Amino acid sequence: MSTATFPRFGAVVLAFGAVLALLLVAAGLSTAAADEHFAPEEIRSEGADRYETAAQTALGAFEGEAADVDDVLLASGEDFPDALAASALAGTVEGPILLTRQASLPDATADAIEVLDPDTVHVLGGTAAVGEEVEDAVSALDVVTNRIAGADRFGTAADIASAIVSDELGGTVGEVGGSATALLADGRNFPDALAGGPGAYAGIHPILLTETDELPDDTVDALEGLEVEQVAILGGSAAIGDEVEAALAEEYDVVRLAGADRDETAAAVSGFFVDELGFDPANTGLATGVDDLGGADALASAPYLGEALAPLTLTGSLPRATADFLAEHAAEVSTLHVFGGTAAVSAETVEAARTAVSNPTYRIELSWINEPDPEAPEGETPDLFAGLPDGEGEAALTMNRAEGSIDFDITSNVDEFDDFDEGPGVHLHAGDLETSGPIMVGFADGDGLQTGGGAVSGTVTEDDFSDDAGDLTVDGIVADLDEYYVDLHSNGFPAGAVRGQLPFGGQDDIASRDATFEVELSADHEVVEDDDGVSFGVDSDAEGEATVTFRPGDGEVDFDIAVGLPDDDAFAEAPGAHLHEGRIAENGPIAFFFATGEELEAGDGEVSGTVAEDEFQDDFADLTVADILRDPSRFYVNVHSEAFPPGVARGQLPDGGADRIAELTASGDDDGGEDDNGDY
Incomplete structure (x- = not known):
């Protein structure tokens, strides 16, 4: 649980109910009462365009007697980086994010500034993002302007983050699990980071930007100046590469919040906020993540949802990741806060989201690895x-x-x-x-x-x-x-x-735990492939045991292997002992080495140690310890000798595979590389 202090308005908004409904009606937001007992209520914040939608969203969260808005943030509505980076600063000053065109201040934005009546409008980005004409128009509303701008989007994000801890604002970076935490987003593409806004606002977690393959100097300097201890990467390695993660890991604790696409990433980010920041799925946001609609509605929603400690999910039509998030929290979700008009989030999509709560579907992967031992x-x-x-x-x-x-x-x-x-x-x-x-x-x-x-x-x-x-x-x-x-x-x-x-x-829960397998190694388990097909067993009396402990949290494998070495099977010149990929009746490639043949012979057949993921073979560079634990029977331990280079003693995970081999041999299915299941 984060130890960050949440904004003072959060307590007011958490009492959503009738009070918030009145505020929303006053602000011009539409509501739709649920026509089914278990279907959530829809509350939609919408305008004629992204600028009016952002204005209505700001008024819905901050207009009224409970609010006392001193500061408003103004960012480009034509490009995403500055608005994306604005969320944590908005949380620090407890103000909304409004959007503008580069060359002119939209009427809806000007009207919202007049209604909110702030002392200061923080203009984010240089004049290429928000022109001088816009700043002049804001000043004409009898408001002080403060421009925060760097040389580029990375510098601007860094300057926005640094403003949080400036002497003027005196803020501090929020903690997750006791560690001051910043968020890192792709500076060239917005979708993966959209769901980060509400948490950045509520927990005061600065959003900094990066290139895919390299951390910009401004970002590096900002992380150091903010005295960050942990970095949460928003998005997969296609957005923020492994090189960036490795560079960060040298200085900080790193957690990656990612899925296969933007929708899965949004669900992962929102789930993180639910688990770590105390977010309440009762009030869940729904906004588009589709490129041609710009994601602006989601960007402007960060203060609104952050005030309510409410997660954000993404949609075009309702993607499976969003439906799964709603299904997982179906008993909790009572309100869907929809940002944007029906061109962005259609009525059909909202109805599908309501159905995902009222009639949730759970797609449950069934696996043998989930079964506990009944004889424990x-x-x-x-x-x-x-x-x-x-x-x-x-x-x-x-x-x-x-x-x-x-x-x-x-x-x-x-x-x-x-x-x-x-x-x-x-x-x-x-x-x-x-x-x-x-x-x-x-x-x-x-x-x-x-x-x-x-x-x-x-x-x-x-x-x-x-x-x-x-x-x-x-x-x-x-x-x-x-x-x-x-x-x-x-x-x-x-x-x-x-x-x-x-x-x-x-399976993901199991794959996150340490697991130890005691694997029987036997010459009888070895696979022989010749002109007659596939059979089990080689002419050797080698046997032994491998105790292998997988530690996914550390990305390491501990091993202790003891094999009786026959006198006539020289091991010093042999390949050694390995973990291979493969089923019982096939000879698969080496995933990683436990020991060389020389080490085996020097230890009289006994070796022990630890293998890290970065020692895995090149073809298995993307394999993780957790991946192995999701399907351990896809791997086997093999010990090789000079006399039997394909293998002298072998055992399939998790226990050696003797019973399975006996079944195959008895049924006569050990002659074609497949068993009756077709999996071997």
């Missing part, structure tokens, strides 16, 4: 990774909160494995990642799964819930999502073959 000693946290290796699937659950029903569509590959027709089937259970909890409702029995090709769909209602569910409702599930999971069972894995925690599966 009582009172101890059970190890995960106890399901059916390489079992996988997905469950889409749509919760109709008003009607008390669940539509389900479940797909999996479990029909390709034995013992599902007589198995328990697929259910929704109560419990978290470390528990095997009671069944709340059944979706299908094992025979239905088997005959359906691993796929089942349909609808269950609260009347179908089990006796163990008690008085549980569908809305109760939505209100406590991470206490429920979907599990597919077989006779071979009656406790669960593949599983996924609500809301989205749980």
Whole structure:
């Protein structure tokens, strides 16, 4: 939780309800009452253009007896950088962000300045961004102007940030987790950083700008002058490259908030603010992130949402990342604050967002790695990774909160494995990642799964819930999502073959934890490929064990390998011991080295140490420890000798793979590189 002090107006706006509704009506904002019990209310801030929308947004947040606006920030509405960097300064002076054309002050902006009646208007950027004619027009409103400008967008952002801690304003950089934190955004493209505005405002986290591959000198100097301890990067490596992250990591703690696209990044940023700054999804913002609409509405919304400690999500049509964010917080979202007219955020998009709250859909990834060991000693946290290796699937659950029903569509590959027709089937259970909890409702029995090709769909209602569910409702599930999971069972894995925690599966949580595997290494596990096909086992009595601990937080792998070395298998000249990518019946490429053959022989077959992610092979430069933990059965440990250069003793993660090899050998499927699942 951040220790930053939030603006004094935040407490007023948090009492949204009727007071804010009156302010919004007075400011010319439209409201739409929810016509469904569980659908959020829509409050739209809109004008004829971006300038009028920004003005209406400012008035909605700051006009009224509760506000005492001394300062207003004025930035270009024709380019994004200065308005983007303005948010933390706006939070420091507790004022809104208005937009202007370069050569003329829009009437809506001038009118808003007159209504707000500030003492000072801070003009952001040089005259190429906000011309002298505009500054003169502001001065004519009997307001003092203060221009903050650098040599370019990077310098201007740095000067804006430095103004926060100036003697005149006396502000301080806000903390996250006890560390003074700044935000870093792409200085050439705006979308990834849009969702950063509300948090920058509320927590006083300066937004600085960077080139994709290099930190500008002005940004470097600003970070030092602000006495920043942590930098949150907004966007993926295509926007802000790994070189920039590495340079920052030499001086600061670094966290990257990113997704596959701008919508996922916005959801990641907003989720960070919810978790770390105490933002409340009850009041969630919705604005366009589409390039040709400029994102100006989102930029101007930062003070409005920051005052309310409300996250911002992006939309064109409703993207999946935004729908997932709303679904994850469906029990909390009561108001959607929409910024811009219907050309920016259509009525259809808003209705889709309301439906994402009233009838949220959870797409739950099902994986064997989520299964806890049912034989774990009582009172101890059970190890995960106890399901059916390489079992996988997905469950889409749509919760109709008003009607008390669940539509389900479940797909999996479990029909390709034995013992599902007589198995328990697929259910929704109560419990978290470390528990095997009671069944709340059944979706299908094992025979239905088997005959359906691993796929089942349909609808269950609260009347179908089990006796163990008690008085549980569908809305109760939505209100406590991470206490429920979907599990597919077989006779071979009656406790669960593949599983996924609500809301989205749980693999990311597992992949963030340390995990230790004790992997049996055996010559019997080695894969031989010749003219006769693929078979298991080499003519050697080498065997041993590898204990491998994956530490995703540190990006490191600890290992302790002990292998009995046959006398006739020289190891000093051999490749050594490695982690390979590959399934049981294939010989895959080396991901990284544990030890050389010389080190193995010098240690009489025993080696231990640590491997860091930057030591991974070039073809696996993008692989992380967390990636391995999301699918450990995709990797194996291999020890090589001179006599057996392809490998003398091998073990598949997580435990060696002996049972799986026995199944393949018994079924005769060890001769083509694939098992009955097609995954090996």
